[in-house]
Amino acid sequence: MATKPMTKTQLVAALAEEAGTDKKGAAAALDGIIAIITREVSGGGAVTLPGVGKIYCRERPARMVRNPATGEQISKDADKVVKMTIAKALKDSVNG
Incomplete structure (x- = not known):
């Protein structure tokens, strides 16, 4: 099956190697990309x-949900989900 997910340190090292730059520059680039994605999707x-x-934010309407511990139906407010x-x-490269 799958191995452990790549950590941020491993991702920075791989990005630095792929881009032919140092780890400090790769870490700054990764942090910048994360900040841009967070700001855009939050807005x-x-x-x-x-x-x-594609990463996006979707609104979920208010709905009734069930508490699995008690079986009680409760109302859940509308919220957002990423x-x-x-x-x-990417799907084709994984499957083929």
Whole structure:
């Protein structure tokens, strides 16, 4: 099955190697990308990462949910959830 997820340190090292730069520059670039995605999605927008997918925020309406411990039906307020749609190119590379 799958191995452990790549850590941020491992991602920075791989990014530095791929870009031919130092780890400090790669870490700054990664932090910048994360900040941009967070700011855009928090504001209700969406970010498309070419070849990876689209990250966006979706609103969920108010609804009735069940407490699994007691079975009691309770009302849950409307909220927002971050979603990601995976790009077809990435799906095809994983499956084929």
